[in-house]
Each structure stands twice: as structure tokens, then as C-alpha cells.
Amino acid sequence: MEHRDDIGAKLGMWIFIFTEILLFGGLFLVYAIMRSNYSTEFHQAAHHLNAFIGTINTIVLLASSATVAMSITAVQKGNNKLAVILLFFTLLCAAAFMVNKYFEWGHKIHIGLYPGSDLMVSLSHGQVMFFSLYYFMTGLHMFHLVVGGIILTIVMIKVQKGTINAGRFVLLENGGLYWHLVDLIWIFLFPLLYLIT
Amino acid sequence: MHNETAHITPYRAHAWVLITLLTLTFVTITVTWVDLSALTVLVAMLIASVKAYIVLTYFMHLKFESSLFRVFVVMVLAIYVLVILFTLSDYLFR
Numbered sequence: 001m002e003h004r005d006d007i008g009a010k011l012g013m014w015i016f017i018f019t020e021i022l023l024f025g026g027l028f029l030v031y032a033i034m035r036s037n038y039s040t041e042f043h044q045a046a047h048h049l050n051a052f053i054g055t056i057n058t059i060v061l062l063a064s065s066a067t068v069a070m071s072i073t074a075v076q077k078g079n080n081k082l083a084v085i086l087l088f089f090t091l092l093c094a095a096a097f098m099v100n101k102y103f104e105w106g107h108k109i110h111i112g113l114y115p116g117s118d119l120m121v122s123l124s125h126g127q128v129m130f131f132s133l134y135y136f137m138t139g140l141h142m143f144h145l146v147v148g149g150i151i152l153t154i155v156m157i158k159v160q161k162g163t164i165n166a167g168r169f170v171l172l173e174n175g176g177l178y179w180h181l182v183d184l185i186w187i188f189l190f191p192l193l194y195l196i197t
Numbered sequence: 198m199h200n201e202t203a204h205i206t207p208y209r210a211h212a213w214v215l216i217t218l219l220t221l222t223f224v225t226i227t228v229t230w231v232d233l234s235a236l237t238v239l240v241a242m243l244i245a246s247v248k249a250y251i252v253l254t255y256f257m258h259l260k261f262e263s264s265l266f267r268v269f270v271v272m273v274l275a276i277y278v279l280v281i282l283f284t285l286s287d288y289l290f291r
Binding site: 007010011014015018021022025029032033036051055058059062063065066068069070072073076077173176177180183184187188190191192195196197 | 205206207208211212214215218219222225226229237238241242244245248249252253255256257258262263265266269270273274277280281284285288289
């Protein structure tokens with residue numbers, strides 16, 4: 001008789017997610033206070049962000065979250081092949097998100113707008129605050145996206161091999177939870193950074 | 198043994214959740230185009246909270262987990278709201 005505790009495994013994953021929520025929560029709190037202190041500067045600075053790329057990335061992330069959720073359904077129904085396809089689509093979305101971010105950040109760095117640059121130093125304190133938070137929060141989010149991508153790659157290989165199957169798929173569920181967390185954070189980052197100008 | 202929940206969410210349910218989330222995203226974008234000044238932030242955050250609720254409930258499967266999970270999540274969010282309230286009350290009424 002094999003000993004395992006799937007509810008315990010999921011509870012552990014949730015407790016980890018709580019630490020992540022409080023990590024980003026702290027940053028959102030800094031954002032809220034800086035925004036109330038420097039509201040005009042935040043408005044001006046937010047105009048420099050590309051809302052179009054932000055919107056595309058929002059759609060990409062939401063779609064990738066849906067396919068991860070669907071891959072669980074597929075594994076539960078014993079259709080591992082479909083689950084692999086769905087997870088692969090999720091990874092493609094992650095890659096698309098990274099490519100968009102590359103162009104977005106690349107453009108800003110090209111025009112000299114990055115932490116420590118001459119342009120950044122010449123800006124007002126409020127605008128420096130906005131761009132610092134922008135780089136730090138989207139950067140930390142992107143780091144989570146990369147980690148999530150690595151986790152889902154491992155999960156996808158295990159689904160392919162059949163070690164994750166209809167009788168045992170808690171690793172897929174936990175990997176999915178992490179991916180949804182990445183989505184959850186972006187749901188708040190997107191309007192706060194890109195839309196409120 | 199209580200391993201692996203028996204509940205299977207149909208593909209169609211996930212598709213509908215996705216459509217709802219996308220619709221709400223476009224509502225947010227449209228709302229921020231219309232200048233409601235101070236209300237804009239409030240409305241945008243309200244819609245984001247609804248989206249977060251949907252993701253937590255359906256994609257993160259909280260609706261079908263043991264109620265222990267929901268109690269934990271609500272408690273963590275309550276702690277976070279308290280932290281926000283205490284910090285803002287300090288900054289705004291100093």
C-alpha cells in the first residue's frame with residue numbers, strides 16, 4: 001500500500017502561494033502609497049507604457065491558464081495525449097509573453113529608460129518611483145513566469161511518460177496552481193501599471 | 198483514502214470561464230478610456246477583484262476543494278486587507 005496524501009500536498013502548495021501573495025502584496029502596498037503621494041507623476045509616467053503589448057500579454061496569460069486547467073480535465077479522463085498538447089500550448093503562451101516583454105523592455109532600454117540611466121536620474125522622484133516599481137514588479141512577475149514554465153515542462157514530461165495519470169495527478173494540479181498564481185498577479189499588475197494613465 | 202478529488206470540470210466550463218475573463222478584461226480597458234477620474238482606479242480594481250475571484254474559484258478549483266482551503270484563503274486575504282488598512286491609516290492621517 002502506497003502512502004500519499006494529495007490533500008496535504010495541495011495544502012502545502014497553497015501555503016506556499018500565500019507567501020507569494022504577501023510578497024507581491026507588499027509591493028502593491030508600496031505602489032498604493034507612492035501613487036497617493038505622487039499621483040500626477042504616476043499618471044505622466046504610465047503614458048510611457050505600451051498598453052497594447054500589456055493587453056496582448058493579458059490575453060496570452062488568461063488563455064494559458066485555461067489550457068492548464070483543461071489539461072487537468074484531460075488527465076482525469078485518461079487522455080494524456082491531449083493534456084500534453086494543452087500543456088505545450090501553455091508553454092508556447094509563456095514564450096510569447098517573454099517575447100512581448102523583450103520588445104517592451106527592449107524599447108525602453110533603447111530610449112535610455114532603465115534604472116540608473118542618465119534619463120531616469122533626470123526624472124522627478126515620483127516618475128523614478130513609478131519606473132522602478134514597474135521594472136521590479138513586472139521583473140519579479142516574469143521570474144515567476146519562467147519558474148512556472150520550468151515546472152510545467154517537468155509536469156508535461158511526466159504526463160507524456162504516464163507517471164502523471166488519471167489515478168495520480170496532484171503534481172499537475174500543484175503546477176497548475178502555481179501557473180494560475182502567475183495569472184492572478186498579472187490581473188492586478190496590468191490595470192495598475194498599464195491602464196491607469 | 199481521500200486521494201484525488203472525483204470532481205471533473207468539463208472542458209466547456211473552462212472555456213466559459215476564459216470567455217468571461219476576457220470579456221472583463223475588455224470592460225476594464227473600455228472603462229479606463231472613459232475618464233471617470235478618481236472612480237477609474239476603483240472600477241478597475243473592482244473588476245480585477247472579480248477576475249481574481251473567478252480564477253481562484255474555478256481555475257484554482259477552490260469551489261470543489263475541502264472548505265479548509267477556502268477558510269485559509271479568506272484568512273490570508275483578511276490579514277492582507279488589515280495590513281493595507283493599518284498602513285494607509287498611518288500614511289493618510291499622519
